[in-house]
Amino acid sequence: MEPIFWTNVGISVQTVASASFALESISKAAEAVAKFVGSAPAELKNGAIVRLSDVSGMVEVNDRAFRVKSVDAAQKTFVLEGEDTTGAGTFTGGSAVVVTLGADFRSVQEVNASGGDFEKADITTVHGMLRRRRSTVQNPVTFGFTNLFDMGDLGFKECVKAHRSKTTRVIQLSFGSGPKILFVGAPAATGVPTGQAQGVVQTPVDIECQGVPTTLES
Structure with a gap:
């Protein structure tokens, strides 16, 4: 590999x-x-x-x-x-x-993923000496993008549109070596600039998956 x-x-x-x-x-x-x-x-x-x-x-x-x-x-x-x-x-x-999938991001600098963990139900009985649990419902995965403050970025503009209309979009991540990830997400993108003195101006985008992401080998 x-x-x-x-x-x-x-x-x-x-x-x-x-x-x-x-x-x-x-x-x-x-x-x-x-x-x-x-x-x-x-x-x-x-x-x-x-x-x-x-x-x-x-x-x-x-x-x-x-x-x-x-x-x-x-x-x-x-x-x-x-x-x-x-x-x-x-x-x-x-x-x-x-x-x-008609709009591509061009200004993403950093990608973070959070969530995806499972809540657990306790199935311990009085007969054992070890606590036992089983995974139940899964928390949604959220992808967080840190973007350059680029108002002409088509992917960013589409996420802003979805955020304002409270709708969802299909998103695809395509890695240069072949693998792809597909998911249905609810974008949160206000277009507000962030940053610090003498630093590049950035803006965040968060996309919460509505279902489990789909992975493809190529």
Whole structure:
């Protein structure tokens, strides 16, 4: 394994979403197959990015973004690339949109991640001598960007727009060596400048994930 570096990193933000289309099923498989109802949008092609919403039953894939492969228009199916659902719940309903990642950040200097830890339930009984706990609900992951104060940065502008409208966006981090991370996030970006004397002017962006991030090998 070769190390991955924070150089040559692309950070892309959703700008457009297709019309929503209903999903009939998502299989439990090493690589999940989704079946849709009616006509899918023209944007649903191999390599497209879809966001799943309002998913019931298989809550593990709700409010998440995936890359699509093996689209079969005749069978009305597509594969959620790399997503193993063998241990997930049984799908009972949900919908999807195809998103366009049309805005790229150009001014990010630092990236931090926080959260992602689990709350734990105590299952200790009176019969043992060791406290026992089990992980339960997971706290959301938050990505924090420190940006140059660049009002022309398209990715930043899209996050400001989402912040003001209280809406979410699909975000993609692309590392130069190939791996990618996709997530649905709620941006917080006011455009307020920060910094110190004689230092570069910066502005923060925080993006809280609405579901578990999706990782892709390339």
